[in-house]
Amino acid sequence: MPRPRLESERLILQKFARRDASTLDDAIRVSLADLHQWLPWARMDYTTVDTTSFIRDSIQAWKEDRAWDYSIRMKEAPGVHVGNISMWTVSKLGKIAEIGYWVRTDRTSGGICTEAVGRLLDEAFTAMGYHKVVLRIAVGNAASDRVAEKLGFTREGTLREELLIRGNWVDHSLWSLLDREYRSLKRTAARR
Ligand SMILES: CC(C)(COP(=O)(O)OP(=O)(O)OC[C@H]1O[C@@H](n2cnc3c(N)ncnc32)[C@H](O)[C@@H]1OP(=O)(O)O)[C@@H](O)C(=O)NCCC(=O)NCCS
Structure with a gap:
């Protein structure tokens, strides 16, 4: 299991608690138009009941070691939810994890997602193997796509009609990063 609280230069990633409902709900509300386009759960009629039930499921998923969701916070304003990042195992045998994320619309294009994924990659490769x-x-x-590129992921190919979003089956790109690639990128960054 990854650690429930991770820090990076500007960010804190923390496991959800019931008290996060109102700031999470606020972030979803201001971001719904953007989230709606790409994420199946982000229906335009999303309600606070959905937020409460997401947090309940998330706490249960941590208990069952099924998925690890984090609330992304800025160190400078730790009371405000600025996005979600989650990780889960897709193959135990292949030691493969998947990461998913979103960032609140009024905080996008500031490098938050790239920094959060970078921190979780470290946990995935270094702490969890x-x-x-x-x-x-x-x-x-x-x-x-740009987040994946900036972190050194390779686009493996297209997953045809992978997810049903707003009534349309949408093709997805599969991007991946290997343990050895991550370590080599870290070594290169450290030499700079
Ligand atoms: C995708 C998302 C998580 C990115 O979060 P973010 O914190 O803005 O990401 P970053 O700032 O780390 O990087 C985003 C990059 O994309 C670029 N970008 C933003 N909008 C873009 C667009 N329409 N076309 C091309 N590039 C774009 C940004 O300029 C930035 O690149 P740069 O650093 O080279 O300038 C956020 O936009 C989001 O939540 N979108 C809606 C939900 C979603 O799509 N989730 C992901 C599902 S896979």
Whole structure:
């Protein structure tokens, strides 16, 4: 299991607690138009009951070691939820994890997602011993593709009609990063 609280230069990633409902709900509300386009759960009629039930499921998933969701916070304003990042195992045998994320609309393009994924990659490869981490990104989601590129992921190919989003089956790109690639990128960054 990853640690329930992780820090990076500007961010805190923390496991959800019931008290996070109102700031999470606020972030979803201001971001719904963007989230709606790419994430099946982000229906335009999303309610606070959905938020409460997400947090309950998330706490249970941590208990069962099924998935690890984090609330992303800025160190400078730790009371405000700025996004979600989650990790789960897709293959125990292959030691493969997947990461998913979103960032509140009024905080996008500031490098928050890249920093949060970078921190979770460290946990995945260094603390948890995964061999490979994957991202599935809807074809056309240029901001998310850019996050994958900036972190050194390789686009493996297209997963055809992978997810049903707002009544349309949407192709997704599969991006991956291997343990040895991550370590080599870290070594290169440290030499700079
Ligand atoms: C995708 C998402 C998580 C990115 O979060 P973020 O914190 O803005 O990400 P970062 O700032 O680390 O990086 C985003 C990059 O995409 C770029 N970008 C933003 N919008 C873009 C667009 N429409 N076309 C191309 N690039 C775009 C940004 O300029 C930045 O690149 P740069 O650092 O080279 O300038 C956020 O936009 C989001 O939550 N979108 C809606 C939900 C979603 O798509 N989730 C991911 C599902 S796979």
